[in-house]
Amino acid sequence: MRRDFVGVRDGYPRLRRWGEAWVTRINELFTLNDQRLVVLSDPEAFQEKDGGLRDAVEAMAKQRDRELEDPDLREPARKALESLRNHWEGCTLFVEHPEIPMDNNESERRLRDPAVGRKNYYGSGSVWSGALTAICFTIFQTLLKNGIDPKKWFFAYFQACAENGGRSPENLDEFMPWNLSEQQKDAWRCPEPFT
Numbered sequence: 430m431r432r433d434f435v436g437v438r439d440g441y442p443r444l445r446r447w448g449e450a451w452v453t454r455i456n457e458l459f460t461l462n463d464q465r466l467v468v469l470s471d472p473e474a475f476q477e478k479d480g481g482l483r484d485a486v487e488a489m490a491k492q493r494d495r496e497l498e499d500p501d502l503r504e505p506a507r508k509a510l511e512s513l514r515n516h517w518e519g520c521t522l523f524v525e526h527p528e529i530p531m532d533n534n535e536s537e538r539r540l541r542d543p544a545v546g547r548k549n550y551y552g553s554g555s556v557w558s559g560a561l562t563a564i565c566f567t568i569f570q571t572l573l574k575n576g577i578d579p580k581k582w583f584f585a586y587f588q589a590c591a592e593n594g595g596r597s598p599e600n601l602d603e604f605m606p607w608n609l610s611e612q613q614k615d616a617w618r619c620p621e622p623f624t
Contacts, residue, residue, distance in 0.1 A: 575606035581617040
């Protein structure tokens with residue numbers, strides 16, 4: 430949503446100050462949330478920081494609604510505020526669930542490689558290969574997110590398939606990153622931390 434306000438600020442000279450005010454409000458939420466997350470393990474300090482964040486979120490919603498009531502609000506600003514109102518529930522999930530990031534930057538970074546790859550090999554060419562590609566990318570990212578080297582993991586998985594007569598192993602749960610033994614994690618760990 431922040432991009433919408435940056436777009437208004439940078440794209441409409443008459444709305445530059447208006448857009449900058451909204452970008453500043455949003456940046457303030459990021460700061461308040463970061464401060465809250467730093468003290469997550471201290472219930473008393475967390476409660477104080479959490480209250481400040483909630484007050485700022487409530488103030489932003491009130492400001493949005495006040496501005497939307499203005500019949501003279503310019504169309505680009507109205508469009509940005511209506512979008513914010515329409516997506517408010519999703520945009521504020523982080524308030525009740527501190528484990529959810531405020532932005533989707535990590536998701537976008539993780540989607541970049543598959544998107545670039547798709548452009549380079551001109552799609553999958555068939556429905557089954559598209560499905561296989563989606564499954565593989567999901568497995569790759571799950572492994573990387575858990576610090577497991579996909580090449581080592583796939584080698585071990587295919588070895589288990591070969592030992593099972595060319596079929597999937599009986600218990601696939603044994604290959605889930607969260608079920609791996611410490612010995613398996615050490616053997617299959619990425620050579621350097623994945624970021």
